[in-house]
Amino acid sequence: MNMYNNEIFETFDGDLEDLFTPENKYTFLVGAGISMDSPTNMPSAMQIVRTLLEFCTPPEEVENLLSLNLLRYELVVEKIQQIFDEDLKFMDYIELVTSANLIHYFLARLIVRGYYVITTNFDYLIERALINTLPENQRFNIYPIITKEDFLSFQEPKRLIETGKYPVFKIHGSKRNIITGELTQDSLITTISALGREREEGVTFAIEPYKKPAVYNIMNDRTLVIMGYSGSDDFDIGPMLKELPFLSRLIWIEHSFDEEIKITKINKTTNLNELGKLPRSKRFLAEIRTGGDFDIFLINAHTINFIKNKLWKQLLSNLEIYDVESAKSKIHIPGFREWIAPLYKDLPILEKYRLACQLYYFLKEIDATIRCSEIGKNLADKMGDEAIKSHFQNFLGMINLIRGNYDQALEQYYDSLRIDEQFDNLAGKTTDLSNIGSAYITLGRYEDALERFEEALRICEQIGDFEGKAADLNNIGRIHEILGEFDLALKNYTEALQITSELGDLGKKATLLNNIGMIYGAKGEFDLALKNYEEALHITDQLGDLYGKIILLNNIGRVHDEHQNYDTAIEMYEKTINIAEQLGDLSKKAGCLNNVGSIYLARGNSELALEKYKEALKIEERLGDPLMIAIYLNNIGMIYASQGKLDAALTNYETALQIAEEIGDNSKVALFLTKIGGIYINKNEFQIALEKYERAERHYKQLGDSPNRAACLSNIGKINENFGHYDIALKIYKKTLEIDDELEDFMSKASDFNNIGKIYEIQEKYKEAMNNYEQALDLFNHLGQQQYAEYIQGIIDKLKKKFNDYSVI
Incomplete structure (x- = not known):
C-alpha cells in the first residue's frame, strides 16, 4: 500500500x-x-443536518441517523421538504x-x-x-x-x-x-x-x-x-x-x-x-x-x-489585505439552531417518526425501519390517528416483503388500503395498490398484480402524481418483462424513465436504466444493455448505493460473460466481492463468488470454479440459508459430474435434494432428482435412474413445468428403450412429442420424431419409421441443424438401400 x-x-x-x-x-x-x-x-452542511434532525426526528434517533455513513445533506433536505417544509424556509437563514x-x-x-x-x-x-x-x-x-x-x-x-x-x-x-x-x-x-x-x-x-x-x-x-x-x-x-x-x-x-x-x-x-x-x-x-x-x-x-x-x-501583491472587521455587520446574527427553532417548533411526533422511517428505509437500514415503524404505529393507535398509521403499515409491509413474509406484507398493505379508502386519501391509495401489486408479483399472481398497478396508474394520472405514475409504469413494465413481452416492457420502462429524469429521482432513474438494460440484454442488443447499465452504475456510485453497484456490476459482468469476455466479466464480479465485504454482507459475497466460479467454469478451469463454489457454500453454511446451500451444492455436484467423479457429485446432489424436500421447494426437488437420475445413468444403474426421473416428472407435471417435464419423459423413454420395453418407450416418446408440439419447441420435436422412428425401426415397422425420420429431417433442415440433418439423412439412406425400393417399405 x-x-x-x-x-x-x-x-x-x-x-x-x-x-x-x-x-x-x-x-x-x-x-x-x-x-x-x-x-x-x-454552519457546515453536516452541522445543518444535525440541527435539522434534532428538530425533525425523534430525539432517540438523532445519533443513530448521524452515525450512518451514507447520510447526505441532500437526502435529509429532500425528505424534510417532502414532509415538513415544502418551500425550504430554513434556507432563508442565508439572508441573515x-x-x-x-x-x-x-x-x-x-x-x-x-x-x-x-x-x-x-x-x-x-x-x-x-x-x-x-x-x-x-x-x-x-x-x-x-x-x-x-x-x-x-x-x-x-x-x-x-x-x-x-x-x-x-x-x-x-x-x-x-x-x-x-x-x-x-x-x-x-x-x-x-x-x-x-x-x-x-x-x-x-x-x-x-x-x-x-x-x-x-x-x-x-x-x-x-x-x-x-x-x-x-x-x-x-x-x-x-x-x-x-x-x-x-x-x-x-x-x-x-x-x-x-x-x-x-x-x-x-x-x-x-x-x-x-x-x-x-x-x-x-x-x-x-x-x-x-x-x-x-x-x-x-x-x-x-x-x-x-x-x-x-x-x-500591490493591494493591502482587506480589513474584514471594518465591514463586519453590527447586527446580531442568531445561530442557525436559534433561528430555525420557530420554524420547526412542536412538529408532530408521528411525522418525526415518519421522517426517520423514510431515511432509514432509503438507506436500507431494515432493523431501524422496523423499530421506528412499530413505534409510530403504536403511537398512532394511542393517539387515534388512523390516517398516518397507514404510512407505518406500509413500511412494515415493505419490510415483510423484503424478508419473504408475503402473507404478512399483504395483510399490512390491505390494512393501509382500508384506512386510505376510509379517509378518501387517493395518494395513499395509490401507494397501497402499488405495494399490493408488488406482493402479487412476488407470489407469481401477475394478472392480479397488473390489475392493481393499472388502477394505481389511473389514480396517479387523475391527481397529477408523476412520481407515482413513474413507479406504476415501472411495475407494469416489470410484469410484461416477466411474461416475455419485451417491447411492451420497454415502452413502459422508457416512459417511466422520462418522467423520473424530469423529476430528478436518481435512485429510481438508476433502477429504470438497469431494467431497460435487462430488456436490451434479453433482446440480444448487448451494446444498448451495457450503455444503460453503465449509466446506472455511475449514478449508484455517486449516490453511494453499494447494493445497487453490486447488482449493476453483476449485470455488466453477465453481458461480458455472454460475449466470452471472461477477463472483464471476472473483473466486474471481483469488484462485487470487494463491495460485499465492505458491506459485511456475506450472502451477497457468496453470490458474487458463485458468479466468479461460473466464469472459471466457462473458461474450462473447473478446479478454480470448484474452489469458488466451495467458498460460497462455506459462507452460506455459516449463514444457514437452506435454499442457497442447496444451490451451491448443485453447482459443486455439476463440476464433480463433469470431472467424472460420480460418487462425489451424487453426494452433493443428494444433500441438495434432502434440503429442497425439507423446505418444500418442489421445483428444486424435481431439478435435483433429474441430476441424480443423470448420475445413475452414467453409473449404468438404470433402474434407480428411472425411479428418479419418474419422481421428477410427477413434480414437473404438478408444477405445470412442461419443458422440464418433456425432458424427463424423454429420459424415461430412453431408459425403457435400453431395457427393451419398446411399447412403453414408444408411448412415452409420443407423449413427449405431444408436449413439445404444444410448446412449439421444434428442436425437441425433431429429436422426438427421431426417437419414435428408431423404436419403429427396431420393431421392423419401416413405413412408420421412415415417416418419423423424414419429419425429423425436415425440422432439422428448417432449423439449420446441418449435423443432425446429415445424421438422419444417413439413417434414411441406409433404410432405402436395405430395401432398395421405397414402395416395399
Whole structure:
C-alpha cells in the first residue's frame, strides 16, 4: 500500500510561487467551506443536518441517523421538504448572514482583477464582498450568473470582464439575485432530485447542458483552484471535474488545522483497483489525474491563513489585505439552531417518526425501519390517528416483503388500503395498490398484480402524481418483462424513465436504466444493455448505493460473460466481492463468488470454479440459508459430474435434494432428482435412474413445468428403450412429442420424431419409421441443424438401400 501511495502521491519539491504567479490564468471553484470562518460563521452542511434532525426526528434517533455513513445533506433536505417544509424556509437563514470573511474579499478582489470565480454556494457573500470593495457607481456591474437564462446569455466571461462587468458564476443557483432583486429560487440545486434534473442522457451527474458553454469558457486552458470542499462532499462537483480535459492544471486546497503547508503532486496510475483503498479526496484526485492530461496538486493548509500569508501576496501583491472587521455587520446574527427553532417548533411526533422511517428505509437500514415503524404505529393507535398509521403499515409491509413474509406484507398493505379508502386519501391509495401489486408479483399472481398497478396508474394520472405514475409504469413494465413481452416492457420502462429524469429521482432513474438494460440484454442488443447499465452504475456510485453497484456490476459482468469476455466479466464480479465485504454482507459475497466460479467454469478451469463454489457454500453454511446451500451444492455436484467423479457429485446432489424436500421447494426437488437420475445413468444403474426421473416428472407435471417435464419423459423413454420395453418407450416418446408440439419447441420435436422412428425401426415397422425420420429431417433442415440433418439423412439412406425400393417399405 505504501509503495502504491508513493507511486501516485509525490511530494512537490518546487516553490509555491511556481504554482501561483500573477501571469497565469486562474479560475477559482469554491464550496461551502469558505463561508465557515469568522465573521461569517456559516454552519457546515453536516452541522445543518444535525440541527435539522434534532428538530425533525425523534430525539432517540438523532445519533443513530448521524452515525450512518451514507447520510447526505441532500437526502435529509429532500425528505424534510417532502414532509415538513415544502418551500425550504430554513434556507432563508442565508439572508441573515451578511458579513463576508477574508476568503470572500480575496475572491472579490480577484474578480475585480479579471480572475474567474465559480461557486456551488447559495449564499451572497462573494457578492457582498464585491459590494463593499467597489465604489457605489460600479456596483451595478456585479453580475451574478444564476438562472438558465443567465447561463445562456453570459457564456463568455472574458467579454463580460472586458466590458467592465464583475461576474460570479453560481452553478448551483441561489434564492435570489441580490444585485437586481430578482427571485431565482427555481435555480436552487439542494436536493438529491435537483442534482438529477435537466441532465443529458447518459451523463446524469454532469452539469446541465445549458451551463456547459459557460463552464468551458471559464476553465478552458486555465489553472483551476478548488477551495472549500472536504473529501466527503465532492458529490456535486466530482462528475463535473471529470469532464474537464481542457484544464491546464488543477490545484485542490484542502483545509488543515496544521499551520504547515504540504504540497503533493498527483501522478497517473494504471493500478485502478487500488484506488478504492485511498481516502476519498485522494482517490477522487487520483481518478481525475488518471483520466486527464493535466497536472494535479493537493495543498494541505489552514485555508484562511494560507490566503492571508501566501496567496494574497502572490496574486494581489500591490493591494493591502482587506480589513474584514471594518465591514463586519453590527447586527446580531442568531445561530442557525436559534433561528430555525420557530420554524420547526412542536412538529408532530408521528411525522418525526415518519421522517426517520423514510431515511432509514432509503438507506436500507431494515432493523431501524422496523423499530421506528412499530413505534409510530403504536403511537398512532394511542393517539387515534388512523390516517398516518397507514404510512407505518406500509413500511412494515415493505419490510415483510423484503424478508419473504408475503402473507404478512399483504395483510399490512390491505390494512393501509382500508384506512386510505376510509379517509378518501387517493395518494395513499395509490401507494397501497402499488405495494399490493408488488406482493402479487412476488407470489407469481401477475394478472392480479397488473390489475392493481393499472388502477394505481389511473389514480396517479387523475391527481397529477408523476412520481407515482413513474413507479406504476415501472411495475407494469416489470410484469410484461416477466411474461416475455419485451417491447411492451420497454415502452413502459422508457416512459417511466422520462418522467423520473424530469423529476430528478436518481435512485429510481438508476433502477429504470438497469431494467431497460435487462430488456436490451434479453433482446440480444448487448451494446444498448451495457450503455444503460453503465449509466446506472455511475449514478449508484455517486449516490453511494453499494447494493445497487453490486447488482449493476453483476449485470455488466453477465453481458461480458455472454460475449466470452471472461477477463472483464471476472473483473466486474471481483469488484462485487470487494463491495460485499465492505458491506459485511456475506450472502451477497457468496453470490458474487458463485458468479466468479461460473466464469472459471466457462473458461474450462473447473478446479478454480470448484474452489469458488466451495467458498460460497462455506459462507452460506455459516449463514444457514437452506435454499442457497442447496444451490451451491448443485453447482459443486455439476463440476464433480463433469470431472467424472460420480460418487462425489451424487453426494452433493443428494444433500441438495434432502434440503429442497425439507423446505418444500418442489421445483428444486424435481431439478435435483433429474441430476441424480443423470448420475445413475452414467453409473449404468438404470433402474434407480428411472425411479428418479419418474419422481421428477410427477413434480414437473404438478408444477405445470412442461419443458422440464418433456425432458424427463424423454429420459424415461430412453431408459425403457435400453431395457427393451419398446411399447412403453414408444408411448412415452409420443407423449413427449405431444408436449413439445404444444410448446412449439421444434428442436425437441425433431429429436422426438427421431426417437419414435428408431423404436419403429427396431420393431421392423419401416413405413412408420421412415415417416418419423423424414419429419425429423425436415425440422432439422428448417432449423439449420446441418449435423443432425446429415445424421438422419444417413439413417434414411441406409433404410432405402436395405430395401432398395421405397414402395416395399
